[in-house]
Amino acid sequence: MAIVKKCSHCGSILAEQYKFCTNCGSPDLQIEYVDENGLPETPPVGTVLNGQTVNSQSSGTHAAPEVKPAENVIAGTVGALLFGLLGAGIYFILYQLNIIAGVCGLVTFVLANFGYGLFSGNRQGSTLGVVISFIVMLVMIALAQYLCISYVVYDALKAEYDINFFDAVKATPEFLKDPEIKEPVMGDLVFAYIFGIIATVSAIFTNRKNKKAK
Ligand SMILES: [Zn+2]
Numbered sequence: 306m307a308i309v310k311k312c313s314h315c316g317s318i319l320a321e322q323y324k325f326c327t328n329c330g331s332p333d334l335q336i337e338y339v340d341e342n343g344l345p346e347t348p349p350v351g352t353v354l355n356g357q358t359v360n361s362q363s364s365g366t367h368a369a370p371e372v373k374p375a376e377n378v379i380a381g382t383v384g385a386l387l388f389g390l391l392g393a394g395i396y397f398i399l400y401q402l403n404i405i406a407g408v409c410g411l412v413t414f415v416l417a418n419f420g421y422g423l424f425s426g427n428r429q430g431s432t433l434g435v436v437i438s439f440i441v442m443l444v445m446i447a448l449a450q451y452l453c454i455s456y457v458v459y460d461a462l463k464a465e466y467d468i469n470f471f472d473a474v475k476a477t478p479e480f481l482k483d484p485e486i487k488e489p490v491m492g493d494l495v496f497a498y499i500f501g502i503i504a505t506v507s508a509i510f511t512n513r514k515n516k517k518a519k
Pocket of ligand 1: 317327329361
């Protein structure tokens with residue numbers, strides 16, 4: 306491997322020591338790496354070439370633009386929904402057990418973001434993935450909270466009225482009109498969302514760090 310200079314103006318190839326083009330006099334010379342046949346060659350990774358650090362093995366001598374991993378957004382969204390549903394299930398169970406279900410805001414986001422990465426093929430973390438996972442978290446926690454109330458309704462009324470869980474799900478909006486039920490439900494929801502937002506913000510910072518590290 307040898308270093309030569311190529312004139313940006315006329316394209317002449319010059320020896321490394323030249324500061325001006327011997328053909329046209331232009332001072333605008335680009336450093337090029339060539340092999341023994343004078344053909345362009347990829348410089349070693351980490352080489353600073355024309356002010357840019359070479360960070361990948363690719364053809365040509367100029368630092369290639371960073372290749373983004375392919376990302377299937379639709380598959381990623383399906384993954385986020387599937388894993389988000391798991392978070393909703395955990396929320397439902399913790400709620401029944403009287404354990405702080407709010408942490409599932411965080412758990413659901415993390416699961417959804419993981420599901421997005423797994424299904425989209427981009428596991429390095431993507432901004433779009435974070436946004437989709439955040440929306441999935443909002444929807445899944447609201448769904449889980451709704452079903453928790455349905456279950457409370459079902460449990461309270463099943464002996465007296467012979468209803469099934471699905472009847473309770475349908476009747477839940479009526480019960481949510483009662484401020485005494487609605488207010489604590491909203492409180493639980495906000496609590497879970499705070500955890501979800503914490504997870505989202507931390508994912509954004511993690512993604513940025515990963516990008517800078519590259
Ligand atoms: Zn020239």
